[in-house]
Amino acid sequence: MRLLDRDLLWDMQVLTAVVDGGSIASGARSVGVSPSATSKRIASLERRLGVQLLHRTTRHLRLTLEGRGFVETARDVIAALDSLETSTRDTRSAIRGEVRLTAPTVLGQELVSGIVARFLLEHPEVCVHLDLSDRVIDLTHEPYDLAVRVAPRLATKDLVARRVGIMRTALVASPAYLERHGAPANVAGLSEHTVLDGAYETDRGTWQVQTTSGLRTVPVRTAFVCSSPGGLRQAVLAGLGIARLPLYFVKGDLHERRLIRLFPSCVVDQRPVFLVRPSRSYLPLRVRELADRIARELPAALACR
Numbered sequence: 641m642r643l644l645d646r647d648l649l650w651d652m653q654v655l656t657a658v659v660d661g662g663s664i665a666s667g668a669r670s671v672g673v674s675p676s677a678t679s680k681r682i683a684s685l686e687r688r689l690g691v692q693l694l695h696r697t698t699r700h701l702r703l704t705l706e707g708r709g710f711v712e713t714a715r716d717v718i719a720a721l722d723s724l725e726t727s728t729r730d731t732r733s734a735i736r737g738e739v740r741l742t743a744p745t746v747l748g749q750e751l752v753s754g755i756v757a758r759f760l761l762e763h764p765e766v767c768v769h770l771d772l773s774d775r776v777i778d779l780t781h782e783p784y785d786l787a788v789r790v791a792p793r794l795a796t797k798d799l800v801a802r803r804v805g806i807m808r809t810a811l812v813a814s815p816a817y818l819e820r821h822g823a824p825a826n827v828a829g830l831s832e833h834t835v836l837d838g839a840y841e842t843d844r845g846t847w848q849v850q851t852t853s854g855l856r857t858v859p860v861r862t863a864f865v866c867s868s869p870g871g872l873r874q875a876v877l878a879g880l881g882i883a884r885l886p887l888y889f890v891k892g893d894l895h896e897r898r899l900i901r902l903f904p905s906c907v908v909d910q911r912p913v914f915l916v917r918p919s920r921s922y923l924p925l926r927v928r929e930l931a932d933r934i935a936r937e938l939p940a941a942l943a944c945r
Contacts, residue, residue: 653714657670694707736765738768739768741787752938758933759929791914800918812885813876813881815897835882836866836872838884849908915935
């Protein structure tokens with residue numbers, strides 16, 4: 641195993657300080673040495689590597705092609721060592737501080753808030769700010785540590801995404817509605833019934849259901865559209881029609897027979913659920929612990945186990 645060279649690490653820090661500061665003098669001030677010593681360190685590093693790292697003029701500094709590659713790797717090395725030191729120090733201290741988390745409104749109310757509450761009972765020195773919102777929050781520009789996202793796929797540039805479960809949808813109706821109108825004999829029979837839909841759905845007027853014989857697209861008559869899954873659930877409970885609702889959201893209604901699930905062997909809709917965070921090199925222990933708790937508990941809650 642090759643031993644780490646402390647001089648090389650110091651030279652990495654000096655060079656990145658100069659690049660960040662835009663001049664030898666600024667970089668020297670940042671690392672606390674003289675400009676002449678800083679110039680000597682960079683010259684020594686260039687001799688060691690056998691390449692020129694900086695183009696120098698009396699007014700400007702500019703990285704060479706080799707210099708850009710070296711500085712990019714040097715930043716990763718320095719950040720990794722900083723993270724190692726901080727995370728090791730974290731393990732010796734209590735979990736404390738603030739975590740900012742965002743989640744979709746209904747998923748947050750029904751599942752995420754309970755996970756957070758159990759986490760806080762074990763870690764009373766942590767304060768969690770849970771923002772329940774259906775807008776997609778930009779984690780790179782807004783002060784959040786974690787986000788729970790429901791999406792077919794995620795753009796992961798500048799983000800770290802961790803899949804933590806599947807959100808399944810159920811077709812449900814109340815016993816009173818089915819008593820008045822009868823249950824559809826098959827998926828095609830949905831077109832003869834009154835349906836209720838969410839304002840967030842993009843396929844209003846037709847429903848797609850995956851059956852054992854393939855994907856079926858069924859024309860439906862929509863009588864009620866609501867932007868809130870809670871409002872949609874109330875309309876179904878009142879006997880207005882058939883609706884598509886997250887399985888975790890109506891689990892209790894199904895268990896108590898307030899609602900009946902139609903075609904349970906068919907796949908109505910299922911969407912991956914992700915836990916997302918900004919791609920920062922250092923993740924505080926309190927954030928890591930909460931993320932791990934959500935990743936452990938949310939899959940079973942979504943699966944209604």
